[in-house]
Amino acid sequence: MTQIDPLERGIVLRVAGPLITARLPGAVMGSQAAVGRDGIVGEIIRLDDEVATFQMYETTELVRPGDPVTSSGQLLSVELGPGLLGQVFDGIQRPLKAIREETGVRIRRGMLLPALGRERQWPFVPGLDVGTRISGGEILGTIQETELLEHRVLVPPDLDGELIDIVPPGDYTVDSVVARVRRNGTVHPLHLFHRWPVRLERPSGERYLPHVPLITGQRVLDMLFPLAKGGAAAVPGPFGAGKTIVQHQVARWCDAQVIVFVGCGERGNEMVDLLEQFEALTDPHTSRPLLERSVLIANTSNMPVTAREASIYTGITVSEYFRDQGYHVALIVDSTSRWAEALREVAGRLEELPAEEGYPAYLGSQLAAFYERAGHVRTLGGDDGSVTAIGSVSPPGGDFSEPVTRHSESVVGTFWALSKPLADARHYPAIDWEDSFSGYAERISEWWEEEFREHWSAARASMLRLLQESSHESQLLEHWSALPRGALGLLREADELKRIASIIGPAALSDRQRWTYFVAGLVKEGFLQQNALDPVDTFCSPEKQMLLGALIIGAYHRGQQLIARGVPCAALLKLSSLRRLKSARTAVPNDRPDLLERLREDLDQQLTEAADAHASVHADQ
């Protein structure tokens, strides 16, 4: 949030809810304004000759016609620099922890504190020499902001020229002038921070097609419906389907370097829960709290609805800023439906014609424009960075045909649809395999095989050994994506079998079908379900995911082979190693792949014994 140096002055004409009209000659569309004696903050959303309409980010109680209005002519902007990490901001980047110190437990309006504290000194190490020609987005120097993250101080994207001055290494406050740049004869001072308008995408170099998976440690997400770094995902679900837990798990465990979490119109207690988790949980490599790599934006449901509308833009601008430093950022917005409702509320008060369910006609295009700001890019400074956007959707009545869900579905690459029936059956995470999709699975396949060549070949070998080198099946294993494809195929077949069985009775199923149904159950209980509260199961390493998946799919194919040779399904269901396979997700720690290998050996042996037993009975007859 930027403080306002008044350029234009005017007076209030009319107040109705969060909308204020004022006579303000020379006003700039989209610029910030301060209204009334308290100086409450707003943004100009309509200009009509000399009359400006503001959407106010704070309550307008007791604002009167005749009250003063000032505007800086500056667009609604955020401050970008050291001091963002570990902070909690509201929708327009007001620092909630600092406000807590100032005003107590409640948010009094008109509190204009700078987003980045002005007192704190940062150890700045310059990275460029005087005389260098510099361009926007280049790294001016670095600050070890937290143990988890080096802050790279950037030249503002819209500035270039000759560096005529830079300070020596030392401690500086964010607003100190640390360098000066001459462009066309004008000298521009550079600080440790700069401002950027939230509704304007920050520029970058080339955009890559997303091809690196965002590993979340959640099996159903990583294996079945993967998300790529720089991609976009929507998570729709009715209340009680576990949206919050899925988003918190991704925020806790995903392999992004920076997490920006926007609580947009959601519960206050959830933000506290997340904050406490981030303080308590540590990064496995450095043992530092996860909060040191996180920025929280909390505009809870009881805070002003207009600031909620702005909050997602504040979130994505902060995300782009870390992307521009060469980091991989995960932006999580909970919930985009509340953002859409804020949009609807303002549109309604402006008396715009509604399209569907009262939403303005531009809902779809605004949502698309937001998700388009996600991406994997070459930064202006020449590094590799990405913003992955994950937005939850709260469809009224759980009806996925409503506008926000439908528009989201058409613009995102990954769709994690949460199902109430699965949640009611305590199948968590309740990701529905029928409605969910991922458009990134093919492109990230290569990355898996490259990065985990060793483990991938182990997983393949494990499967192949179970399959006993059956040539037909082994072709399925040429690519990583064979695993998720196999699991999905199995689940869909089992759903079909269930429908059949419910009509004509389970007795009508063949042994082969029964085995399919059984293994699908194993996939659900032993692989897809994941217990966020279990210390082992809460995070599943990619290696364990692959090996576990390979074991189950391998067992499935081997079982089918045996059944085809006449081994009864009932004989297979008795195998104790299958029960162990079911509980391996909680029983086998991430760093003990050898236990899975042992399980594979036992399974292999038991399957062989079952086959031999059958053969000998057969021979006796």
Place this chain on the structure above:
Amino acid sequence: MSEIEWRNTLDFGGNLITVRGARGIGFDEQAEITAGDAATRLGQTLATSDTEVVVQVFEGTRGLTRESAAVRFLGRVPDMVVSEALLGRVFDGLGRPRDGGPPILGHRREPLRGVPINPVAREYPREFIQTGISSIDLLNSLVRGQKLPIFTGSGLPHQRLLSQILRQARLLEASAPFAVIFVAMGISHTDARFFHDAFRDEGVMERVSMFLNLADDPTMACLAAPRAGLTAAEHLAFEQDYHVLVILTDMTNYATALREIATARDEVPARKGYPGYLYSDLAEIYERAGRVQGRGGSITLIPVVTLPNGDITHPVPDLTGYITEGQLVLSRDLHSRGVVPPVDVLPSLSRLMKDGIGPTHTRDDHANLANQLYAAYAEGRRIRDLATVVGEADLAGVDKLYLKFADAFEERFIAQGSSEERSVLQSLELGWSLLELLPVDELSRVTEEQISTYGRRPRQEQEHDG
């Protein structure tokens, strides 16, 4: 306070008065409307400009005339005096005494709408509240500072459940003074009387404060009632360190009132005629529950939501479910089979349960036992559905056991006398004893250790029986 009285320039329409020529009036400013000897009415400004002011009148404009009515603006938003003296009293929706007693005196005025709690100043709710009701304590635990609505239907005994909670609720940890704020919205005199008498009979009325907007009271004041109640609750909880339990009944009536007023203002409707800001409006009420750092008290909120036509996807329960931390769902089916209180545990949920139970709060086996009972009951219900198609006789042996379990679970665990108070330990014991109906191999959600510690019969003995 402005001494100017505006008269003769007033236009009336529905609940609105337009005051032409009034200037310099604040948005949301409180207004007093007088008309001869009639009682003073209260209003607030909905829109203000340099030519006219629109005032919404809580009691409506019926009976007012251009000649007699006068409007005075008070220079402050709608508010009320807060103090401990609110306890033991009955008020209307705007916080004015309706028990014939004197007005509340004091210099501390707080706005009805409240001021949002800074999210970073919240304290995460963790302390288990024992209600003495098994279906809540064991499977949908309530914690101090939680907002947990009751989803009910017309004719279901939610009143009985509420009064049992009010009577039995207690903390297992050290006790602090408690208070109850009871807010009635659009309910009948009979229903309000039920609670009033219940409080009186229990002898707890001096710890209760009632805010009543009954079915025949002005609709506008219905919107103020929960806000007045919560303003009182916030003062008691965060200034006087009380643990406050707030009952809001019935939020469906509240939303209907909101819709009525929005429609009268020609606002664009969203779903089922409700205004697009219904979510924000409900959140403004529900989010006032909670705990804050450095204050001893808490606000635990139990709103009652009657599902229109039993439809859980109706906007009021739907949006409520998105804001609150779970829900207790009453079932018509259970009720018709004589199970009282008819808490259907399958769609019920307490989101804060995970942090409020376990060794430091209740017992180490609580979470697993709850999971196991839930899973077994869900399986029993599934088999009961199946049995209606294929017939009970054709069920497999273990399926019959599940069926038996589901029946016993409803009869012995869910059903509970209105004065039967079960401690959480008794509920845990009851849960374990019900699990004995099932083969031990079926108990996959509890550990071997827990079975041998808390299950009454060790595994071998049971297998021997089977």
